[in-house]
Amino acid sequence: MAFIDELKFDQDGLIPAIAQDADSGEVLMVAWMNREAVEKTCAKGLAHYYSRSRKKPWLKGEESGHLQHVLEMRTDCDGDVLLIKVRQESGACHTGYRSCFFKLRTSDGGLREDGVKAFDPGKVYRKALPT
Amino acid sequence: MAFIDELKFDQDGLIPAIAQDADSGEVLMVAWMNREAVEKTCAKGLAHYYSRSRKKPWLKGEESGHLQHVLEMRTDCDGDVLLIKVRQESGACHTGYRSCFFKLRTSDGGLREDGVKAFDPGKVYRKALPT
Numbered sequence: 001m002a003f004i005d006e007l008k009f010d011q012d013g014l015i016p017a018i019a020q021d022a023d024s025g026e027v028l029m030v031a032w033m034n035r036e037a038v039e040k041t042c043a044k045g046l047a048h049y050y051s052r053s054r055k056k057p058w059l060k061g062e063e064s065g066h067l068q069h070v071l072e073m074r075t076d077c078d079g080d081v082l083l084i085k086v087r088q089e090s091g092a093c094h095t096g097y098r099s100c101f102f103k104l105r106t107s108d109g110g111l112r113e114d115g116v117k118a119f120d121p122g123k124v125y126r127k128a129l130p131t
Numbered sequence: 132m133a134f135i136d137e138l139k140f141d142q143d144g145l146i147p148a149i150a151q152d153a154d155s156g157e158v159l160m161v162a163w164m165n166r167e168a169v170e171k172t173c174a175k176g177l178a179h180y181y182s183r184s185r186k187k188p189w190l191k192g193e194e195s196g197h198l199q200h201v202l203e204m205r206t207d208c209d210g211d212v213l214l215i216k217v218r219q220e221s222g223a224c225h226t227g228y229r230s231c232f233f234k235l236r237t238s239d240g241g242l243r244e245d246g247v248k249a250f251d252p253g254k255v256y257r258k259a260l261p262t
Contacts, residue, residue, distance in 0.1 A: 003236035018149060018158060025156025027149060030212045042240065074245075076231035077224050081161045083232045093208050100207035101214045105134035109173065114205075 003073070004038055008080045014050060017082035019060075019092060021099075022071045028092035029100040033057075033082060045070050047086060064124045066090040091118025094125070134204070135169055139211045145181060146213055150191075150223065152230075153202045153216035159223035160231040164188075164213060176201050178217060195255045197221040222249025225256070 009015050014032045021028055031049040033041065037057040040048040047060040047068035061067035068086040075082055093100040093115075102115030140146050145163045152159055162180040164172065168188040171179040178191040178199035192198035199217040206213055224231040224246075233246030 001242050002240055003234075003242045004240070006234060006242055016147065016161075018161070020156075020158060025151075027151060027158065027214055030147075030149070030207065042236070073236040074232040075234045075236075076161065077226050077228075077233070078231075079234070081232075083158055095208050097208075100209075101205040101212075102208070103134075103137060103206045103210070105173070105204040105206075109133055109135070111132050111134045111137055 003075070004035070004042075006075055006079045007035075007038065007082070008078065009035060010080075014052075015080060015082055017047075017049065017084055019047060019068055019084050019086050019088070022085040022087055026099050027101055028068075028086070028088055028098070031060075038082070041070055041084070042073070047084060060092075061089065064090070064094075064119075066092065066119070066124075068092070090124075091116075093118075094121060096121045096124075134206070135166070135173070137206055137210045138166075138169065138213070139209065140166060141211075145183075146211060148178075148180065148213035148215055150178060150199055150215050150217050150219070153218055157230050158232055159199075159217070159219055159229070162191075169213070172201055172215070173204070178215060191223075192220065195221070195225075195250075197223065197250070197255075199223070221255075222247075225252060227252045227255075 017033045019028045034050040037048040037050045048057045066089045072085040091098040097115040098118040104114040144165045148164045150159045165181040168179040168181045179188045197220045203216040222229045228246040229249040235245040
């Protein structure tokens with residue numbers, strides 16, 4: 001049985017994908033894939049997601065250079081979520097944090113930023129701004 | 132700022148929650164929470180999810196006894212996904228596997244089961260069947 005045929009894409013043809021650091025186990029981000037993004041990810045060994053605004057797959061890191069090298073791909077018992085284990089270059093989050101999950105609930109129900117800064121987004125994304 | 136006010140529930144009032152083993156880092160499962168399920172999870176320190184079929188929150192493990200003790204709760208940069216770190220009693224998956232993500236893509240694009248069996252679902256769920 002083909003892995004891709006086990007996946008249940010939703011009514012928009014999408015499936016959520018969790019990217020997890022293959023070494024540390026840290027959950028880095030969650031984004032959407034369509035069938036084409038899954039196929040590209042498998043073919044190239046680099047994570048591709050689906051942009052709902054641009055309506056097409058995109059290579060994670062195509063602008064920032066922060067590629068995700070895919071070491072393993074899994075789905076769950078229902079086949080409706082993907083889990084990919086990756087080697088993340090620099091950081092996954094557009095804010096500069098290594099992981100998107102830097103917003104921690106404190107014991108009093110508040111919120112505190114807690115994460116490792118991997119890069120300066122002002123420098124990394126500056127090149128994309130109009131000059 | 133309150134953590135719960137940072138969360139973006141979708142048009143159905145739901146947010147996906149990733150449960151991760153607090154010790155090993157293994158991703159165990161993904162399920163939905165509504166605001167009430169988040170509040171119960173925070174108040175009791177045990178993961179509660181939202182059942183879309185029963186239209187109400189449920190305690191994870193209420194039938195199986197396989198509770199999830201919540202040690203940490205995070206959300207991502209967009210506030211539209213929850214990540215909870217848990218101590219999982221026995222296994223998270225109704226199939227008996229420790230993790231729901233036991234379906235592994237093989238290098239030839241096939242699929243192989245790869246996971247740790249934590250319990251026998253025939254024994255655990257038998258009591259729920261009509262006698």
